[in-house]
Amino acid sequence: MEKTASKKKFKIDWKEVKRQRFLLIVSAFFVAYGIVFYYLPLTGWLMAFENFKPRLGLLGSPFIGLDKFKFLFSDVAFLRVIRNTFCMGVLNLATTTVMAILFAILLNEIGNKFLKKSIQTISYLPHFLSWIVVVGILHNSLSSSGIINDLLLRFGVVDQAINFLAHPEYFWFIVAFANVWKETGWNAIIYLASITSIDPSLYEAASIDGADRLQKIKYITLPGIKPTIIILLIMNVGNILNVGFEVQYLLGNGLVQSVSQTIDIYVLKWGISQNDFSLGTAAGIFKSVVSIMLIVLCNHLAKKAGEEKLF
């Protein structure tokens, strides 16, 4: 593949190929990896257009065209999970990004190197906890007799314990909070790295011009890390619909099901529990297509605004 492409454009002869044979061999592995693990599984998308039955197999199942998609978009439950997924995705993206940038800047302002390092290390530890643990902690602390209610009661903020998980209106924020708690430290690392790469002479010049701390942050740090922020945002927008599955699945209950279920849970429910692999696949395709569209759109907008872009 590379050979034909390279011949047309760059006129690379056999000698060049021979010289780069090691690189070619190495890259061949990655191409093979990509084909086997990313492109071949896509044949499974066929299922969405068939009435798939495991015993009949992918090629033996009857073809039904777009029926599954028709059902999908007439199902109120599916429209609801799109809304939930999208809202939670946006909320998560906004809160985690803002918090990570804020945290990175604050951390950068700490002069004491030891303090800075220890805070950073501690803050990204939650990233390594699995969701089931985090949800367990959340479940305990948010229950009527949990620590949060305990504190609220003792400080007289409320006079009756609030059962947070029983209120649909809190659910998205609880999920966003959980994400922020778990990922802020980890996400801040990349912003911190990009802050360190800002030329120190800029700060010196600003000091000489009489800029205070806040002004330095506003005029040097933030513009300095702007390309990083934009690139990460574009990448994460593509992930908006991957808002997850574990938190919502584990935290959800009958009362909040109308706001807690995401596309992934819908796919699980139909695909695995109800044995309708076709419908599950259709929902999955929808999710992938929307994600690709989002990322292209975002990239295009960034290009238009004259900012960094991904491709």
Next chain:
Amino acid sequence: MRYTKQTIIKAKGLFCVLIFTILPVFTSCKTPENEVKEFTAFFTVEGSEISPDNELMDEIAKVTGAKCRETWLTGLTKEEAINQILAKGDLPDFIQGGHELYQANALIPLDDYIEKYPNLKTYLSEKQWDSLRQSDGHIYWIPQFNIAHVPSKELTHGQEAFWIQTRVLKWAGYPDVNTVEEYFKLIEDYINAHPDEGDIGFSILCDGWRGFCLENPPQFLDGYPNDGSCIVDTDTMTVKDYNTTDTAREYYRILNSAYKKGLVDEESFTSTYSEYMTKLGTGKVLGMVDQWWQFYYPLMDYFMTTEGGINYVPLPITISKDVPNQWHTATGAILDVSDGLSITVDCKEPDAAAKFVNDLLSEEVMKLRYWGVEGVDYSVDENGLFYMTDKQDDMTKREEYVVYRRCQYSYFPRIEGLSSDGKNALMSEQQPTVFFDDLPEDVKETFKAYGCETYVDMLGSNELPGPWYPMYSYSDSMGMDTDEGYVWNSMKELKARWLPMVIMSDDFEASWEQYMTEYNALHPEIFFDAMQIELMRRVENGYD
């Protein structure tokens, strides 16, 4: 080229070597008659695995010539587990899963084996076997439970009920509690009299499919048995909806006012099953509606060993005094045709597998499964009655006994009730001597106060309502690709969301109206029409 003698000898030698190396490979494929066969089984419930070197498993293998390695559900739901197995395509020899597996062509018809093996043939009546036939006229699974050839006296109410801790009854002087109103009054009085004990009045299990504890009491309160998804009115032979009755409204109104008084555990609606069990395991929950098997077995040790009146007894509760209760239906009467043990298409020796099931049903093996070996696991008194000495009783309760010695094959078909000697129960837990020895003091005291001997006496027993019972075996097998299945599933989701809201609502009447509006918008009649058709089919077929 000319073959020399030497080359021929060499070739012969080589040939011999080849034969001798290949021959054992072929012969080893054939299992000699005396070798123990090993089967695999998967059951769609949570269970504990027994050790491969379990002692009674070997004893049973001596009789049956086979053993079975059982695996159980972990983490996944039943449907997820089955679909995963189907998608991967490696089925165990035995499986339990019913309709879905049948539709996926994963099961083999058992008719011929049932004819061939006598214990299977006599396991159920001809009519009962017929009731298990699927759309293609064959039988694909064998129900495992509630089958007794000589019924014994039922001791435990292994079904759903309003349960209450004995300490509450004791404190109130063992009053008659017959209605929901009286039940919550009793709990309220007890809590008011013991304000500092931090008791939880009433807890409701709402986690996923276990949510029936929340939604199905109205059928019982109107005096109907557990058809599970509908009421069957025997006067008109029609299916009725228990979600919309006046009784349902009244029940949730009472729950609503109990909630406002702080009697209902407010974490009920967000707790998982394990959190609920943890709560019961503290002994603080005074009462709940639940199935016996759902709360008792996981906490059996705790219930047996803890004093202070934390054990639960069932109460004969209905909506008003003049409605007789049907909480308890005589087991042996209940044949759940929706599910059972099946042999899969991947089983290499289906005949041997069927023979294994047949052998497990023989009285000799039934005793090994549920009693053990005479003199070791149980003893026989001068009248020929089985019992356990204190030492045996202690031994059989230990964890290592359960893992390394007991081998019940608990999800294989079994025969309950009395053995052919007419006096001993085939299962030790149904033996009166064992039952009464194990009964905690507080429960004994309560039974005595109410003039009862067993859990069942607390409620009274009811005969099989009719050949259609239980209707839930049909609604459970509905796929979501049918209209009625889709509606049924939406109804369940709606109830899981609305009933907690109704119970917690500040304005009960308004919430109930809104709930009913949304409920009716789902067109529940689609579901009930399908149930009516099935009811008529079952009545006409008249199986028992």
